[in-house]
Amino acid sequence: DRLVQQPHGIVLVTGPTGSGKTTTLYASLGRVDTSTTNVLAVEDPIEYELAGIGQTQVNTKIDLSFGKALRAILRQDPDVIMIGEIRDFETAQIAIQASLTGHLVLATLHTNDAPSAITRLIDMGVEPYLLSSSLLGAQAQRLVRKLCLTCRRQDGEGRWHPVGCPACSNTGYKGRTGVYELMVVDDALRALIHNRAAESALLAAAKAQGFVPMREDGERLVAGGITSLEEVLRVTRD
Template structure:
């Protein structure tokens, strides 16, 4: 919905709140305003909506292609409680409790589709802050060939996920596409002859034919308890949402040691760091060396907008030429987006992944067993890791899929 229409609804909602009754035609402007906010986010393909009460106003930000954008809509502070309350009701959250964090889920119909959304409320100084995570259950799962892997990395990835035993780790910060990659792996392996279980917090999307388990720590249903239960369910492949602590890490390794294939995620910056993080969590090096089959690090970078894409030459003495390193060739051109209405002036539309794929070889196993330092393990990994995150990003920038600046932003801020 256009900004002017939202502002008009906001003005009507203020009058409605002050009057205490809906408009003369019986329609609630507050409900219409909340629907307009959700419709705008879905139209712009946002993944998150941030509703933030501030001094004198309610700020709305949308996360689009991984970056937060402030909506140019001014909503008065007196609308914040009623907008938050309306979304609480839609998500089944207790509206009378405003002094503690709360979570809920809602379903919203947009364009003939039912969209699942996860709602999280947090009390802050100026009221209650809310984040709405948009999860389109109708969106199809990506295939392994659509994850942005190079041909070589895709072959390694598919080989790793099809191993009957072992531990495969995906690492990267929040919102780097780790869950999407794991779901693609599970979808590729989903077969009536194989029992697959997932342990998640929360279950983000339903996968038909897969046993999905949602943890509830307050009820004693933790990741560790779920892993023990999975062993009694005759599971062959297990997706563990995240390894957060030493107990979960050691349990995951021991399950992989007993003839199961286990996939999980960690928040580390690269593949080598994931190995050291497991050791720092207390996993004995001999167990890690025996079970770890591979580590994949990834980030999401924005794609160049196809509607305003243009090419430009790279000068031999330019910074871009230096950053490209051995990939630079005389007369080389790169691509960028000028900025248009389709990409809201950013020059980017959509996202893709860059990867670092590290299959664990005998040399790396030996390095883990000797508990060598990080740099020694990194040198041992260089022979087996096809490309670092930076190198994979530079290759995709050279191919005109993204920009050098975007790769640098995703990796280094």
């Protein structure tokens, strides 16, 4: 919430395909007052129509790439820009430049965790000093299946497990929810990014400021009986 209220900078949401990244971006845009803020989005494809937001779909058939679409919408003086996915250096470069020139940019990436979103952009060719100046934070996420409340079973140690019943088509699970990790960029992280620090150093600095890795967030859901440990281990890594 705090990050999307900033006047400028870039916020990254990262994870594999099907991890709910676009839904998170849409939810973030839902917190922006579109009556006073010009919000424009570039997507491939447009997954939901959003009231009050100008949405442009990338179209390779007419040579409308993310980069070209972004350049076009920047001429419309947006306050907030949503980028469906940063896939290449051109898109990354325009996104960073926009975030440094008074725009709030929300974008997704395909990486495993929050620290690797930083190294991915640098690997694409983004200059570390530009990224360190513009990045507000990176959130990684996965979707886990929720335990069926009709048949879940608690063991002697208090941990809940899937069983399976007609209510959940004998899977033991019904519905899904997210596990997250949010790395907010502070001065210490900014200096590390500027100096091309390794992911391990970024992670250590993030943990020092209270960063909670995805697996730990998942363990909180396990403790609450919302999902199983097996499910959390399936979607996260050490």
